[in-house]
Amino acid sequence: MEAIRAEGLTKQFKDVLAVDQVSFVVKEGEIFGFLGPNGAGKSTTIRMLATLTLPTKGTAYVNGKDVVKESDEVRKSIGLVSEKMILYDRLTAYENLRLFGNLYHLPSKRLNEKIEEFLKLVDMWRWKDHRVETFSTGMKQRVNVIRALLHSPKVLFLDEPTLGLDPQTTRAIREFILKVNDMGTTVILTTHIMSEADAVCQEIGIIDHGKIVALDTPRNLKKNIKSDDVEIIEVEFITLFTDMLNTLQNTHGIDKVIQLDANNLRLHLKKDFGLRSLMKVLSPWSDGIRALNTLEPTLEDVFIKLTGHEMRDQASKKAKKSFAGAGAHRF
Template identity: 55%
Template sequence: MTEYAIELNNLTKKFGDFTAVDDLSLTVKEGEIFGFLGPNGAGKSTTIRMLCTLAQPTSGSAKVAGYDLIKDSARVRENIGLVAEKMIMYDRLTAAENLRFFGKLYEIPKQKLEKRIDELLELVDMQEWKNTQISKFSTGMKQRINVIRALLPEPKIVFMDEPTLGLDPQTTFSIRDITREINDSGVTVILTTHAMVEAEALSDRVAIIDHGKVAALDTPQKLKNMITNSDTTIFGTKITNLTSDLIGKINSLDVVTAMSQQDDYNLKISAKGDDALNQIIDTVRHEGGNIASITNSNESTLEDVFLAVTGKEMRDQASEKAAPVHHGHGHTPKARVR
């Protein structure tokens, strides 16, 4: 029988009349890297907060590391680590002093803690900075300490929330390597990210959450095959005088199923129908656009899947963060929804 690191059964979270997580059911296998994707306001952050015991479900149930999320919340916390989007550390303390502080909160015996600190600093290649104040670190160096802080209690499951957000390419590459090493040691990793390349490169399976529900769940390749094996064509279009109005006109075409802007000149467009290319070209020309080049292929990316599943419209970035909080309805959140 397959062992599950996480089991969700009809998990629901409501804030008054607003449903952030809607009857969510899924499983995460032990030892896998599980990508958790969704547009802003889709419910993924609220789900992660519940799984980390930072928010109470309205209904449904869940098991984390084999323990009931509600009845055994203390045991759940003993078996998880959280790499939060916001770095949790004290600038006036050294790297080792920060790790000692958090290690003591976990009540790790002193001798074991010192050994663990050395092991983790070696994991992220930060041994020589052990006794340097955090304030002197670059953002990337701080993030390495932020990651290993979550590993101090030797958790079975690590939640990594946007671990490479705002990092330079070299540090991003390093954090991804560290994530693989953590997973190779037998730790289950739950990865939330908006970087589709990251999700595709790291995840064994990916769940795309939309409107509080699972919109798609499978391996990255099988998710891509959903688009590749359909009648959808992926166009790469370079337009030398690309404007927001022109982007809106192309996006509004019925044949266009998904679209993303790559840079100031390039669009990636997913479209259906034999006449799709002609309609796109006609629209660009009618709006005064200059087409420098067009390429097409049926090789899709995880970004194409994401856009096809969740839709093309922009989401209100504050929608989930600003979920209404109503008191007196039986479940008051312990912390503000992120």
């Protein structure tokens, strides 16, 4: 069964084409990630699927129902965690969840059990009788995600659920999403954090300027760029010289030069160019080079290869892998 089918979904805001002919399918039980930079059209796509805004063109079905013609049906079968937090500050965590649960007319006992189960899962049970206004953003978001799940929606939409949260909450929310998915909920989440998409999603749609540029499993996306004859190298410098940077940028055989920080560059080499040629190019500055590592491609590399630009994210350093057991090449 399909949980979502979008066909040519398009949204035009006056002179901004926010979403441009987006088509994709999410199978029931999947975690699907929408990955893209700021302004790519992620939230607008989610808003159309969640019936909060009408498509300009195209159609979409959620749980087999048309988001325009059967919007009431769609709404009943989805949960939404949007960029805005929907909780009453003056009420406790428990009171908030009771209140939202009552809107769905859930039997009282069942609702209480559910609230307890979920609050325990996100490690918030001991805070249940505290007012939301005393919570950190991370604690509020844990309750906010539960709020969207009380009516057991078949599909859960999460728009940047971990944006700006501390690492501990981010982890807790990720684990919770995985558990909820295990219980049978299909999850669609948007993010611009590559490592998040990589860690939780079975299928990823990369979106840039309103268009889907790739649609596949994280594993295949990364595998494809490897077989596309790209080699990823990170170079660590003691000092990064401008003339060296210029030389690298103008070397035929180096597709991309990404400056990670003051001392690190990430390079996309054409495979036939190779490490040996790179070392030759770098030889005038060899005293300033600390290490050179070949790395496994990350989704960041996939994004850059597909769009020609960076997503501006620090996550790419994660996949660092030392060169062939012997450690890094040292000059």
